[in-house]
Structure formats: C-alpha cells, structure tokens
Amino acid sequence: MSTCDGCGAKMSFVSHLNNAGICGDCREKNKAKRISEEQRRNEKAKESKLAAREKSELIDKIMLTTETATNLNITKRLEIVTAECAFGMNMFKDLFAGVRDVVGGRSKAVQNTMRDARRTALYELKAEAHLVGANAVVGVDLDYVELSAAGSMVMLVASGTAVVIED
Structure with missing residues (x-):
C-alpha cells in the first residue's frame, strides 16, 4: 500500500x-x-x-506647440525636454530614392519613414514631458541630422520647453 x-x-x-x-x-x-x-x-x-x-x-493629451500662443496661460516652466529617433533607410529605399534623385519625383518610402520617425519623436517628447509633470510643451523644434556619410542613417531630434498650463 x-x-x-x-x-x-x-x-x-x-x-x-x-x-x-x-x-x-x-x-x-x-x-x-x-x-x-x-x-x-x-x-x-x-x-x-x-x-x-x-x-x-x-501622454496623448499633452499639447505640443511651436510657438507661445497668446491664449496659453503658462503657470510653470519646468525644463527643456528632448527626444531622439534614429532611423535607417534600408537598401531598397536607398535604391529607389537614388532613382528619384535622377528622374525627379517623391519617394513615398522615404516620406513614410520620416513621417513615422516624426510621430515617434513627438510621442516620446510628450512622454518626457509627462515624466516631469508637464501638460504641454512649447517652442517645439524638430532637427534632422545625418549620421552617416551615405545618408543611410538619419536622426530626428525634437525639443521644447515642458510647461504647466491652466486647463
């Protein structure tokens, strides 16, 4: 048993x-x-x-503006916030962009990549503002920086001043 x-x-x-x-x-x-x-x-x-x-x-509710609007009542300026987004152009995007350089026209693939990078950088800028207790970012600036000589890597830097505004 x-x-x-x-x-x-x-x-x-x-x-x-x-x-x-x-x-x-x-x-x-x-x-x-x-x-x-x-x-x-x-x-x-x-x-x-x-x-x-x-x-x-x-984070989505945080307002971004490129200039100080007259109707914003800023109650507190917190700090400068930044967000970076490095993105690469793959071989096929580079190839087609090169063809567009020769024959003219717009490269939809490159534009889509840059649009995605911009959206990512702006969302991350809002997230940084949220971390410091802001509900808005004023004076937003976007700068594109080429990281490689061949143009295959580009970095987008978004910056601005995190502030608290009256609701």
Missing part, C-alpha cells in the same frame, strides 16, 4: 502510479490553487494593461 505524497493518506500502488503520487483530495486542492493563482495573474495583467492605457492617454 502506498501513501499520498501530499497528505499521507493511504492509496493503492496503482492509484499512486496513475495519479503522480497524490490522492484525489490533494489533486483537487492543487487544481483549485492553480486556478486561483492563474486568476491572480490574469487580474494583475488586466491592471497593468489598464495602467499602461491610462498613461498613454495622459
């Missing part, structure tokens, strides 16, 4: 082998414990997603 590894209850040798050494009661307790832990993990994941969504919404 064998005993349950969990509680020491007597069980047949065959039951011990077939049930990984635990009795029916212990198996049910373990199952309930696993379900409870899984529910806790799921709840934690939901809370984390909700917090991330709320943070993203707060």
Whole structure:
C-alpha cells in the first residue's frame, strides 16, 4: 500500500502510479490553487494593461506647440525636454530614392519613414514631458541630422520647453 505524497493518506500502488503520487483530495486542492493563482495573474495583467492605457492617454493629451500662443496661460516652466529617433533607410529605399534623385519625383518610402520617425519623436517628447509633470510643451523644434556619410542613417531630434498650463 502506498501513501499520498501530499497528505499521507493511504492509496493503492496503482492509484499512486496513475495519479503522480497524490490522492484525489490533494489533486483537487492543487487544481483549485492553480486556478486561483492563474486568476491572480490574469487580474494583475488586466491592471497593468489598464495602467499602461491610462498613461498613454495622459501622454496623448499633452499639447505640443511651436510657438507661445497668446491664449496659453503658462503657470510653470519646468525644463527643456528632448527626444531622439534614429532611423535607417534600408537598401531598397536607398535604391529607389537614388532613382528619384535622377528622374525627379517623391519617394513615398522615404516620406513614410520620416513621417513615422516624426510621430515617434513627438510621442516620446510628450512622454518626457509627462515624466516631469508637464501638460504641454512649447517652442517645439524638430532637427534632422545625418549620421552617416551615405545618408543611410538619419536622426530626428525634437525639443521644447515642458510647461504647466491652466486647463
């Protein structure tokens, strides 16, 4: 006669082998414990997603402007914030951009890459402003810097002054 590894209850040798050494009661307790832990993990994941969504919404609400508007009542200037986005042009984009240089026209692939970089840099600028407690960034400036001689790497730098304005 064998005993349950969990509680020491007597069980047949065959039951011990077939049930990984635990009795029916212990198996049910373990199952309930696993379900409870899984529910806790799921709840934690939901809370984390909700917090991330709320943070993203707060960041999205931060206003960016390139100049000081007369209707903005700035209550506090916090600090200069910056965000950088380095992006590369892959071989095919470079090839087609080179053809466009010769024959004229616009390169949609290059424009899309630059648009994505601008959106990324501006979002990250808002995120930096959020970190310092700002609800707006004034005097936003975008600068493009070529990082490689062949023009295959470009960096976009966004900067501005993080401020608090009246709602």
